[in-house]
Amino acid sequence: MINSPNLVAKEVCDGQETHPDLLAKAIPNLPDEREASRLADLFKALSDPTRVRIIAALLNTELCVDDLANLLDMSQSAISHQLRLLRNLHLVQFRRSGKHAFYRLVDDHVRDLFQRSREHLDC
Amino acid sequence: MINSPNLVAKEVCDGQETHPDLLAKAIPNLPDEREASRLADLFKALSDPTRVRIIAALLNTELCVDDLANLLDMSQSAISHQLRLLRNLHLVQFRRSGKHAFYRLVDDHVRDLFQRSREHLDC
DNA sequence: TAATCATATCAATACCTGCTCATATGTTCA
DNA sequence: TGAACATATGAGCAGGTATTGATATGATTA
Numbered sequence: 001m002i003n004s005p006n007l008v009a010k011e012v013c014d015g016q017e018t019h020p021d022l023l024a025k026a027i028p029n030l031p032d033e034r035e036a037s038r039l040a041d042l043f044k045a046l047s048d049p050t051r052v053r054i055i056a057a058l059l060n061t062e063l064c065v066d067d068l069a070n071l072l073d074m075s076q077s078a079i080s081h082q083l084r085l086l087r088n089l090h091l092v093q094f095r096r097s098g099k100h101a102f103y104r105l106v107d108d109h110v111r112d113l114f115q116r117s118r119e120h121l122d123c
Numbered sequence: 124m125i126n127s128p129n130l131v132a133k134e135v136c137d138g139q140e141t142h143p144d145l146l147a148k149a150i151p152n153l154p155d156e157r158e159a160s161r162l163a164d165l166f167k168a169l170s171d172p173t174r175v176r177i178i179a180a181l182l183n184t185e186l187c188v189d190d191l192a193n194l195l196d197m198s199q200s201a202i203s204h205q206l207r208l209l210r211n212l213h214l215v216q217f218r219r220s221g222k223h224a225f226y227r228l229v230d231d232h233v234r235d236l237f238q239r240s241r242e243h244l245d246c
Numbered sequence: 247t248a249a250t251c252a253t254a255t256c257a258a259t260a261c262c263t264g265c266t267c268a269t270a271t272g273t274t275c276a
Numbered sequence: 277t278g279a280a281c282a283t284a285t286g287a288g289c290a291g292g293t294a295t296t297g298a299t300a301t302g303a304t305t306a
Contacts, residue, residue: 018189018193026182026190026194027194030194035244036179039169039172039175039241043168044171046166046170047166048293049159049160052162053153056152056153056159057149059152060151061148061149063149064141064252066141067146070146076252076253077254081254081255081295084254096303098303099251099302099304101253112243113236113239117162117236118154121158121161171263171264189282189283203283204265204285221274221282222282224284247306249305249306250303250305252301254302255298255300256300260294260295261295263290263292264289264290264292266287267287268285268287269285270283273281274281274282276278
């Protein structure tokens with residue numbers, strides 16, 4: 001509605017728009033649709049306790065699917081599904097070694113974001 | 124399963140447990156159930172494009188519900204529902220002033236986390 | 247090659263989420 | 277007080293998500 005005829009009319013005709021000074025401060029920070037979705041997707045990756053635990057487990061080491069399933073006391077299927085999701089969002093990657101698939105975090109950004117958020121919880 | 128009889132038996136009897144060395148690195152980082160949930164909830168708050176845009180809009184200013192609804196081109200009801208959610212998760216708070224309710228971020232942690240994540244997107 | 251192990255995927259289900267519409271609450275002002 | 281405005285809330289629906297159980301794929305080893 002920011003560019004709707006209705007709002008423009010208000011601005012031009014009678015100054016009734018609620019708080020133009022505040023809106024002016026807000027507008028420069030607004031992400032476009034694409035950025036908002038990408039940010040939401042990033043956070044969505046970490047918005048489930050199981051995935052949080054997976055990321056935590058991978059902070060300092062790689063692990064195979066079965067290790068994760070045992071460690072987190074979840075079914076192999078459940079872990080595999082969540083790993084695929086994390087893979088699709090480019091938070092984890094894996095290497096094959098014989099029968100095993102060893103998963104690890106893709107880079108330090110994920111680690112940073114996760115650790116920092118963890119610290120914020122204490123406040 | 125980490126403490127299940129089955130796993131203990133493996134450790135004691137035949138060393139078949141998949142990767143004890145890797146698991147040893149993972150275990151110290153594991154959050155308990157409560158921390159995992161709290162972290163997931165924090166990320167869940169930011170896991171929706173509408174809420175991302177709300178947080179972005181509030182980075183440098185407070186805004187009332189109607190400002191937000193106009194700015195983001197969403198219904199008053201939709202914004203109000205999302206604000207309640209963000210309120211419940213303690214990411215935003217508000218002050219009443221006459222008929223208006225001015226919402227703002229609760230503290231700099233939210234701002235920090237958001238901005239930092241935004242930067243990470245570029246990589 | 248056959249049996250086995252590790253992982254991935256499919257289908258089904260139960261639960262959760264985000265929005266709308268209608269309505270309620272609460273504030274201001276005539 | 278009553279009308280108008282700003283916000284909050286509840287019910288309901290459509291779409292999304294997390295898990296399970298069964299099965300498929302793919303690598304290893306006997």
